[in-house]
Amino acid sequence: MENTYNPVEIEKKWQKRWAEDNLYKVSEHSDRPKWYALTMFPYTSGDLHIGHWYAMAPSDVHARFKRMQGFNVLHPVGFDAFGLPAENAAIKHGIHPYKWTMKNVENMRKQLKTIGAIYDWDREIITCQPDYYKWTQWFFLKLYQHGLAYRNKAPVNWCPKCQTVLANEQVLANGTCERCDEPVIRKDLEQWFFRITKYADELMQHEGLDWPERIKTMQHNWVGKSIGTEISFGLDIPDVPEKEIRVFTTRADTVYGVTFMVLAPENPLVAKITTPDRKDEVEEYIAKTRRFTEIERLSTEKEKDGVFTGAYVTNRLNGDKVPVWIADYVLAGYGTGAVMAVPAHDERDFAFAKKYHLPIKVVISAPGWDGKELEEAYTAEGTMVNSGHFDGTPNLDGIIKVSEFLEEKGWGKRTISYKLRDWLISRQRYWGAPIPMIYCDKCGIVPVPEEDLPVKLPEDAEFKPTGESPLKYCDSFVNTTCPRCGGKAKRETDTMDTFMCSSWYFLRYTNAHFDSGAFDPEAVKYWLPVDLYTGGAEHAVMHLFYSRFFTKAMRDMGLIDFGEPFIKLFNQGIVISNKQKMSKSRGNVVNPDSYVSKMGADTVRCYLMFVAPWEQGGDWNDNGIAGIYRWLNRIWKLATEYYTAYSVDDEEYRNLQRITHQTVKKVTHDIDRIRFNTMISTLMEYTNYLGKIKDSGSVSQKDWQEAIKILLLLLAPSAPHLAEELWHKTRHKYSIHNWKWPEWDEQLAQDEEIPIIIQINGKTRDKEMVSASITEQEAKEIILAKPKVKAYLEGKEIVKIIYVPKKLLNLVIK
RNA sequence: GCCGGGGUGGCGGAAUUGGCAGACGCAGCGGACUUAAAAUCCGCCGGAGAAAUCCUUGUGGGUUCGAGUCCCUCCCCCGGCACCA
Numbered sequence: 089m090e091n092t093y094n095p096v097e098i099e100k101k102w103q104k105r106w107a108e109d110n111l112y113k114v115s116e117h118s119d120r121p122k123w124y125a126l127t128m129f130p131y132t133s134g135d136l137h138i139g140h141w142y143a144m145a146p147s148d149v150h151a152r153f154k155r156m157q158g159f160n161v162l163h164p165v166g167f168d169a170f171g172l173p174a175e176n177a178a179i180k181h182g183i184h185p186y187k188w189t190m191k192n193v194e195n196m197r198k199q200l201k202t203i204g205a206i207y208d209w210d211r212e213i214i215t216c217q218p219d220y221y222k223w224t225q226w227f228f229l230k231l232y233q234h235g236l237a238y239r240n241k242a243p244v245n246w247c248p249k250c251q252t253v254l255a256n257e258q259v260l261a262n263g264t265c266e267r268c269d270e271p272v273i274r275k276d277l278e279q280w281f282f283r284i285t286k287y288a289d290e291l292m293q294h295e296g297l298d299w300p301e302r303i304k305t306m307q308h309n310w311v312g313k314s315i316g317t318e319i320s321f322g323l324d325i326p327d328v329p330e331k332e333i334r335v336f337t338t339r340a341d342t343v344y345g346v347t348f349m350v351l352a353p354e355n356p357l358v359a360k361i362t363t364p365d366r367k368d369e370v371e372e373y374i375a376k377t378r379r380f381t382e383i384e385r386l387s388t389e390k391e392k393d394g395v396f397t398g399a400y401v402t403n404r405l406n407g408d409k410v411p412v413w414i415a416d417y418v419l420a421g422y423g424t425g426a427v428m429a430v431p432a433h434d435e436r437d438f439a440f441a442k443k444y445h446l447p448i449k450v451v452i453s454a455p456g457w458d459g460k461e462l463e464e465a466y467t468a469e470g471t472m473v474n475s476g477h478f479d480g481t482p483n484l485d486g487i488i489k490v491s492e493f494l495e496e497k498g499w500g501k502r503t504i505s506y507k508l509r510d511w512l513i514s515r516q517r518y519w520g521a522p523i524p525m526i527y528c529d530k531c532g533i534v535p536v537p538e539e540d541l542p543v544k545l546p547e548d549a550e551f552k553p554t555g556e557s558p559l560k561y562c563d564s565f566v567n568t569t570c571p572r573c574g575g576k577a578k579r580e581t582d583t584m585d586t587f588m589c590s591s592w593y594f595l596r597y598t599n600a601h602f603d604s605g606a607f608d609p610e611a612v613k614y615w616l617p618v619d620l621y622t623g624g625a626e627h628a629v630m631h632l633f634y635s636r637f638f639t640k641a642m643r644d645m646g647l648i649d650f651g652e653p654f655i656k657l658f659n660q661g662i663v664i665s666n667k668q669k670m671s672k673s674r675g676n677v678v679n680p681d682s683y684v685s686k687m688g689a690d691t692v693r694c695y696l697m698f699v700a701p702w703e704q705g706g707d708w709n710d711n712g713i714a715g716i717y718r719w720l721n722r723i724w725k726l727a728t729e730y731y732t733a734y735s736v737d738d739e740e741y742r743n744l745q746r747i748t749h750q751t752v753k754k755v756t757h758d759i760d761r762i763r764f765n766t767m768i769s770t771l772m773e774y775t776n777y778l779g780k781i782k783d784s785g786s787v788s789q790k791d792w793q794e795a796i797k798i799l800l801l802l803l804a805p806s807a808p809h810l811a812e813e814l815w816h817k818t819r820h821k822y823s824i825h826n827w828k829w830p831e832w833d834e835q836l837a838q839d840e841e842i843p844i845i846i847q848i849n850g851k852t853r854d855k856e857m858v859s860a861s862i863t864e865q866e867a868k869e870i871i872l873a874k875p876k877v878k879a880y881l882e883g884k885e886i887v888k889i890i891y892v893p894k895k896l897l898n899l900v901i902k
Numbered sequence: 903g904c905c906g907g908g909g910u911g912g913c914g915g916a917a918u919u920g921g922c923a924g925a926c927g928c929a930g931c932g933g934a935c936u937u938a939a940a941a942u943c944c945g946c947c948g949g950a951g952a953a954a955u956c957c958u959u960g961u962g963g964g965u966u967c968g969a970g971u972c973c974c975u976c977c978c979c980c981g982g983c984a985c986c987a
Contacts, residue, residue, distance in 0.1 A: 302906045306982060309905070314986070337987060350987090392985075417985045427987045436985055507986055625981080698927070700914065704907095707914065715927050718942095757918090766916070769926035776926090845922055850968040852922055890967050896921050900967050 093724035095688025099809040103204060111823060112206040114162050116598075116614045123159035124615045125151040126594055126654075128623030128631075129213075131168045134192040136199035138670070138678045138708065139624075142663045145693040146702050146764055147622045148205040152805035153759045155206065156829035162615055163206050164597040166213035167193050170221075170586045175519040178551040185519040186547075189216055199681065204689050204808050206825075211600045215589035220596065221521035222542035223606035224588050227638070228524055229535050236283045236641055239533065242512055243354075246275035252556055253277065253516045274378045279514040280523055280582065284637045288313065288506045290651075291636055298656040300703075306628045312507025314338055317491045319428065319500040321349065321410075322402035328360045333401050333412070336423030336505050340494070341486030342430040344475040345451035346403050347441065349412045350394060350427050353377045354420035361412065363398025370395055370414065377416045392417050392440050404499050405490075406476060415440070423505050431465065438465035451475050452483045511634065513585040518549055518558040520583030528570035528577040537571050543579070557581055590631055591638040594618055594653060612648060621654035624662075632657070658762060661705020663696070678708045687717045690807035694720065697764035697806065719772055720810055726778055727800065727814040731792045734785035741787050742840075747777055748798055749837035752830045755802045764806075771802060793818070801830050845896040846871055848880045864891050871897050 106112060127147045130140050144165075151163035174185035181188075193214060200207070213220055231237040244253045249270040284291075292311045294304045316338040323333050333349065351358055353374045362370045373395045394415030402409055417436065418427055431441035431448040441448050450462060452470040472481045481489060494500030514523065522543045524536035536543055546565040549558035559565055559581040570577035592606065598615045599608035632654070639653040662669070665676040683692050695713040700706030751774045758767035778795060781787055787795075796818060804811040804824050815824035839860055844867060846854040854876050858867060868889065871877055881901060888900040 300906095302982075305906060309983060312983095312986065316987080335987075339987080415985095417987095419986070422986050424987095429987090434987075436987085505986075628982080698914090704915095709914070709928070711928050712914070719927085721942095754918095765914095766926080769916075772926055843922075847921085847968070850921095850966090852968095855922065888967065890921095892921060896968085898921085898967050 091725075091728055093721050093810070095690060095720075095809070096685060098813040099202070099204060099684075099688055099690070102809045102812045103201060106823070106825075109823075111825065112208055113210065114160070114208040116611055118160040120158055120160040122615055122619075123151075123154045123161045124618045124620075125154065125161060125163045126597075126618045126621045127163075127165070128621075128627065129166045129168050129590070129593065130196065131171060132189050132192040132196065133173065134195060136196050136680065138663050138680050140200075141203065141680045141692060142696050142705070143623060143660055144200070144205060145203055145696050146660065146762075147620075148203065149693065149697065149764065149805040150620065150622075150759060150762065152206055152808065152825065153829065156801075156804065156825070156827065158828070161206070162208075162211075162597065164211045164213075164600075165200060165205070165207045165209075166211075166593060166597065166600075167196070167215065168586065168590055168593075169193065169214050169216035170520045170583075170589055172517065172519070175517060175551070178519075179553055182551075184547070186216065186545075189519075190214075202681070202684050202689055203693070211597050213593060213596050213600050215586075215593065216519070218542045218544055219603070221589070223596070224521040224584065224592070225524040225536070225541050225543060226538060226606055227588070227592060228521075228584065229538060229541075230645060230647075231282055231641060232525075232535055234641070234645055236286065238281055238283065239278055240281055241276045242279045242281070243274045244277050244279070245272050246277075247272055249554075252554075271379065277514075279512050280525075280580075281510040281512055282637070284511045284633070285506060285508055287637055287640050288508050290640060291508075291633065297652060297654070299654075300625075300657065300659055303625065303628045303632070303657060303659065307633060310508060310629045310633065314505050316340070316503065316505060317487075317494065317500055318424065318503045319343060319494060320404070321428070322404055323361070323399075324402070325361055325399060330357060330360070333357065333426050334424045334500075335426045335428045336503065337428055339430065339433065339487065340490040340500075341472060341475075341478075341481075341483040342433045342451055343403070343428065343490055343494075344406055344472075344478070345430040345432050345449045346408070346410055346428045347431060347447045347449055348410050348429045349401055350415045350418050350429055350440075351397070351412060352418040352420040352425040353414045353416055355414070355418075355425045357426075358397065358414055361397055361399035366396060366398035370397055373414060373416075392436060392443070394440065394444075396444075404497070405494075411446075413444075421509055422507065432462055433465055433467055435465045435467065438462075449474065511585075511637070513588060514582040515585055516557045516560075516581075517583050518545065518551070520586060521588065522559070522583050523580040525580040526568060526570060526577045527580065528573060528575060530575055531570055531572045531577075534570055534572050534577070540571065559583070587631055587634045591634045592642075594621075594635070595648075609647075616648070617650050617652060618654045620656045620658065622658045622660060625659040628659075658703065660702045661700070663699075663706055663708055665708040667707060683713060687713065688720075688809070690810045691717045691720055694768055694806050698768040700765060702762060702764055719775065720807060722779065723775055723799070723803065723810070724814070726775065726782060727796050728817055729782075731782060731789065732785050733787065733789050733792070736788050737786045740781070740784070741791055744781060744787050744791060744795060745836055746839065747774070748795055749832040752798065752802065752832040753834075753837055756829070756832070759805065768806065771799070771806075774799060774802075798830050800824060801827060842894050844871065844894075846874075846877060847896060847898040848877075849900055850898060853877075853880060860894065862894075864893065867891065867897060 125147060127144055148163065151161050155161040169189050174189050177183055177188045178185045215221060228237060246253055247268065247270055249268045288311050292308050292313060316336055317340040318334050318336050319340065320332040320334050323331055335349065358370065392415060394413045397412045397414060399412045400409045401412055418425065429437040429440065431437040431446065432450045433452055438448065448462060451472060451474045452466060453473045454466055454468065454470045470483055472478045472483055472486045478486055478489060491500065491502050495502065522545060524541060524543045526534045526536060528534055546562050548564065549562045551558055566578050566581060568577055568579050569575065595607035595612055595616065598611035602608040635653050640651050642648045643651045664670065665678050668674055668676060670677045680692055691713060695716040698716060699712060751770055754770045755767050758764065758770065778799065797820070800811050800814050801824065808825060812824050816822065841857045842860050843855045844858050845852055846856060854874065856871055856874065858870060868891065884901040886899055887902050890898040
């Protein structure tokens, strides 16, 4: 029989055996410490591509490592199964979204199994199944009951021809609908929101979380907290009931420099205050604004423009009457939807004032300012001038003093503003969890009683090519009875944002079949929070934000006793090919299945880890993966070929022992620190070293076998099938994956001899092997006696000697 | 524009955080085996130089006995945010 590594055969064999033996079945009843290792679950796109492998294989390695280290590890998998592509497939190919999705699940599940991960398939979840989305709906009701869900009007991208809402990514760059090329407009619709802003301050805090700095920064910026002052400007127009316009500013110190005011075009006051002669121009501007998407509107490329409303407000501090303009750069949703403009000290206001010939009044004096007109806005620190009794105050103090003064007078108050907006969860789609609400003419908005959940998606909905929401036109779904009065009523036809499903899935894994609640409180108490969460950085603000919000809301409802779902977060990079992102049009898409069927999953796993640091992502290279395959073949030979101890040598034994302990230490540290690429290269070095031992036969049979055993154990998380097969072939007891991770002895890992670098004036000139226990005095004596060193010292004077123990000796000479 | 991360051989990347730059792998070159090729194994492999030696971590400066690593200037690449009042 030929002795060759046949990965395809052995992988199939062991995967079958592990499944039959329930080797990776997870239980809460364990005396080991728990470890919850979660990977972001995949969307059911239909195919498990290399990006999925890159997310899942290395995280499985880490989870396996933890398992061997004695942890009770939960490393589950499931499917994010609601979403637009399924509905598009329904429209295009006439296949029902459920069928389409479940077919994809089946295919992806089969592909996932080829990875050889420790997934416990009894815990699989699929978010589009009624036993899952029932609880997604239940969470909606909970949030509603606790005042965290509300209904409000919000502007959306609307295609008049398709009669539907479009997501931002469905609007083409030229502002038209991707389906029919009709120009998209902004339209106000009644929508459901979650009050995520209630947790704004807490969401900015990441204390106790081991998260990448950039993700924390992104979340911080997303909340966008700014501390400022709300200032009232007097409004006096006959027949307008409002007698003030309030603005938010962080620069209360510049209030004396206000020369105009700008309202958002959507501000409801605009219609009321516009003078008749300005009406046409103002309305035209508002209409123009609506044609722009938010992205275009907020582009800094776009020149700032606006129109005068004809109205004036009074600056109460100095009695100035200033004109009120509207401009699309002022956002209705931020602050009060109105800003005071101080052109002298704000670049944007400066440009606007220049364009429309509005006055520019300096109120903060730069050191040495000579009273001349400004060439550009002065935004740095200075002293207040032209500011009544505040003149001479340093402007930073002025912010506080002016605010205090305004508060005393009742003309304003200090306040905090956030960029973060409430989470809009309504989607005018079929393929999502229906929002469990009923509209009754008599009783108004009535939540579906918990016992009536789930509100199931109707199977007979029609998918029209126009893209209209199928639920809206499905009479059997829409028409219902009011749970309160029993009269005729209509169901909410919007479904929930799919981010809802992923905001709590990590709880469901702990007991996926629990049917008396969304999650099993006991199991959640045992497993949560997640110890290590890995996935792509693209979810930095959306998914991770929403999950944290859910967790905090649940905590405040008393459902759970922790406020953060994920203790450690790690973002892997992206696999590219030929220095470019993979895409069908470029024809550079790497299909993992074809490599698995040639070289095996173990090779693909190891290659993905070796190619680059995980957080960085790597460039797929066919030659590179061949190198890994060669390496695994070398291991195969090393472990299966006959070893002969020709010339046993004590010193070589000590070397082997030391190198083995050093290898165990390095590999353990590298997996712990998630440095898989150097972990693999350490194993390669060890393999190379063992190859030399095998050639020389310089250690005993027993010591050789011990070294191979350690190699296999260290390899087990990375190449689980190969390690299991070789474990079996070297006559060890099944299964290697239940074996304990090797430990190292710090003493035995110590080098006996170490090189001392010899430098002359900081330049490396030589090195000397010395005993590791050498003293400074001994080292100096040995090194200064070296002829080569003596030659350098010829005719020179030693000014200084720097000795770094066990590292280097630097002679500074003159 | 602002925030974050980077820039090291022909390529992917190492460098215990201030102490031998280039581990490991790929590609390349030379050799062994073979009738031959593939596979496998061995050796070489940043640049200049005959050699001693010198140069080399995007650029320019600085700190230090010593800098890929720390500080400042500038250039470039990637990711995020983008008129936030």
